[in-house]
Amino acid sequence: MNLLLLFPSDLSGNNIARISDHRLQHILSVHRANVGDSIRVGMVNGLIGSGSIEKLDEQSAEIHFKLDTPPPPKKPLRIILALPRPKMLKRILQTITTMGVEELYLINSYRVEKSFWQTPILSELGLLEQLTLGLEQARDTQLPKIELRKRFKPFVEDELPSLIEHSYPLVAHPGVATPIPHALNKPCTLAVGPEGGFIPYEIAKLEEIGFHCGHMGANILRVETAIPALIASLYSW
Structure with missing residues (x-):
């Protein structure tokens, strides 16, 4: 602490x-x-x-x-993350808080197990416990905004288009031709899929509203590894 x-x-x-x-x-x-x-x-x-x-x-x-x-400034970064398994979720919540992410949306996707949504970590007290640990580590006081969205299609079609206005919409997705950008000087909305990635239908829905796909190289990373790597790449220290 x-x-x-x-x-x-x-x-x-x-x-x-x-x-x-x-x-x-x-x-x-x-x-x-x-x-x-x-x-x-x-x-x-x-x-x-x-x-x-x-x-x-x-x-x-x-x-x-x-x-x-005043506390350290937040990064102008919104992460759209397919809900990971509970043990991984704890570490990711602490990581995004420690690294100064402004907003996190936890969403459903085809490869997210329904049981993940039952974890007590997603309760108000459960989230606050993990975010507090992240703030204590980082010497920060500003809680990130956390939102839960249990239906993929309504979120992407009805809500996400307005959220990505005035930001660079990016999907981290292995196997595509274009690498992710480095050292962005603008706000970013970053979508990260579950273990195994977003399915083609989900990628298509994101691309329909303006998301760009980018890769981080040939190696396939765990979500908990990819998140800090992506943040560090998009907003270099």
């Missing part, structure tokens, strides 16, 4: 936060902090700053903080 992420519910006074959950255990067991120590803190969807531990025991920590620094 490189940043103690605070929520409005943690506030117990003017610039005072009180925590008693897993963050407390991290402070005690990993940071091995003591009263008087300083830690980096940030308010969810707000500023970053520093905090001083004023009280600390096994039950709670009381932190006086000052926030004065």
Whole structure:
């Protein structure tokens, strides 16, 4: 945890936060902090700053903080991702948050198993847990926007055309002739299929509304590997 992420519910006074959950255990067991120590803190969807531990025991920590620094800017990137299996979803949620992705749409496709949609990770609390881990790692406070779409065709035909306006619509798809672009200087809407890729019908529907297909070379990557590689390629550091 490189940043103690605070929520409005943690506030117990003017610039005072009180925590008693897993963050407390991290402070005690990993940071091995003591009263008087300083830690980096940030308010969810707000500023970053520093905090001083004023009280600390096994039950709670009381932190006086000052926030004065804006969080890192988000990348102008929207990812349209066929819902992966739950274990992979956890890692991807943390990765896209750590790398500053602005929006993530989790969608259905032919190769997505119906049972994937039943995972508790997709609950409000389940998503927040993974996104929080990503923000803490990245020293960021801005939560990405997460949307769920369980029907492929209505989403692509009725909603996606307006979403891709003013952005570069790209499908990462192996086997095509054109490589993905590098170091984009514009917003991008990036579609990534499930393990095995989008089926031809789905690729055709995306191309109908203006998506371009691009590859990342001859090697076939797992989705959890492809996502950070794509982000790094599209928006070089």
